[in-house]
Amino acid sequence: AQRVTQPEKLLSVFxxxxxxxxxxxxxxxxxxxxxxxxxxxxxxxxxxxxxxRESIKGFTADLNKGETSFHLKKPFAQEEDSAMYYCALSxxxxxxxxxxxxxxxxxx
Amino acid sequence: xxxxxQTPKFQVLKTGQSMxxxxxxxxxxxxxxxxxxxxxxxLRLIHYSVGAGITDQGExxxxxxxxxxxxxxxxxxxxxxxxxxxxxxxxxxSSGNLGEQYFGPGTRLTVT
Numbered sequence: 001a002q003r004v005t006q007p008e009k010l011l012s013v014f015x016x017x018x019x020x021x022x023x024x025x026x027x028x029x030x031x032x033x034x035x036x037x038x039x040x041x042x043x044x045x046x047x048x049x050x051x052x053r054e055s056i057k058g059f060t061a062d063l064n065k066g067e068t069s070f071h072l073k074k075p076f077a078q079e080e081d082s083a084m085y086y087c088a089l090s091x092x093x094x095x096x097x098x099x100x101x102x103x104x105x106x107x108x
Numbered sequence: 109x110x111x112x113x114q115t116p117k118f119q120v121l122k123t124g125q126s127m128x129x130x131x132x133x134x135x136x137x138x139x140x141x142x143x144x145x146x147x148x149x150x151l152r153l154i155h156y157s158v159g160a161g162i163t164d165q166g167e168x169x170x171x172x173x174x175x176x177x178x179x180x181x182x183x184x185x186x187x188x189x190x191x192x193x194x195x196x197x198x199x200x201x202s203s204g205n206l207g208e209q210y211f212g213p214g215t216r217l218t219v220t
Contacts, residue, residue, distance in 0.1 A: 009148065032206055044151075044198065044211040051206065086151060094139055094158040094205045095166065100150035 002027050004089050006099035013077050014107050021072040021102050023061075023087030032090040033070040035061055036098070039083045047072075047085070057081070077106045109134050114199050114212035121189040121219045129184040129215050131199030139202045140182040141166070141209070142174065144195040151198065157182055189219045 003026040013019055025031055035047040048056045050063045050070060061072045070087060087099040115130045133140065141156040143166075153166030155174040163174050171193060173185040182201075186193060196216050200209040 006150070036209075043213055044200075046208040049206075049208075088151075090205045092205060093164070094156060095153060095164075096141065096156075096200075096202075096205070096209060097153060097167070098143070098151035100148065 002089060002091055002095065002097050004087050004097055004099035006085075006087055006102050008102045009100070010103045010105065012105040012107065015079055016076050019072075019074045019077045019081070019104065019106075021085050021087075021104065023070045023072065023099060025068050025070065025087075025089050027068075027089055027091070029092065031063070033061075033063055034088045034090065034096075035059070035070075035072050036086045036088055037083050038086070044086070077104075079106045079108060082106045111135065112199055112201055112210050112212040114197075114215050116215060117213065119215060119217050121186075121217065123190060123219060125189050126185070126187050127189065129186075129197055129199075129217070131182045131184065131212060132180050133182075133199075133201040133210070134180065135201060135203075135210065136179060137201035137203050137207075137210070138179065139204060139207070139209075140176065141200045142172070142182070142184045143198045143200065144168065144193075145198060145214075146195050154184065154197075186217075189217075191219045193217065194219045 037047045142154040143151040157176040199212040202209045
């Protein structure tokens with residue numbers, strides 16, 4: 001079965017602290033993984049995807065197939081990073097399945 | 109380009125009523141999906157489509173119908189609304205299963 005788990009509902013850090021948003025997945029095939037972000041009063045939008053191996057707004061995510069994880073990391077959190085973050089997994093059938101979401105709160 | 113548009117933005121229904129949530133995209137995307145967003149549950153896939161005339165069920169399809177007669181439109185029908193369908197509904201489209209999903213602004217539905 002295709003499943004994405006984000007164990008933390010809320011992550012609260014101070015500005016300048018490192019951030020790690022956890023994501024674990026379950027999928028029998030070769031996964032395509034994404035992180036989406038929803039800022040307050042804005043539409044859900046793509047943050048990054050593992051196939052691009054890129055860093056967006058200082059965030060990176062590494063696919064660890066052994067641990068079936070795709071954690072999102074940023075070395076120094078900014079207040080503007082406060083948002084809801086969703087990890088998502090795409091199958092070759094066209095389904096995109098999301099995790100439960102983690103609210104990141106960056107305090108000044 | 110307008111991107112992905114959804115109507116209405118807000119809707120209140122009584123239990124048992126039916127309605128259709130509209131979704132349209134002008135990016136010529138083949139893939140379109142409907143999600144519902146509930147606190148603590150994240151985004152759950154209701155139905156999706158990989159092209160005109162092709163639809164399939166997602167994680168929570170019960171109580172919802174879809175059709176895809178054109179590439180642009182992907183309406184979601186609630187046949188007999190129930191309070192459990194109170195949620196925020198998002199439509200999304202993408203060019204493929206590896207492509208970025210573009211989301212609409214959402215429809216907030218309350219069923220009393």
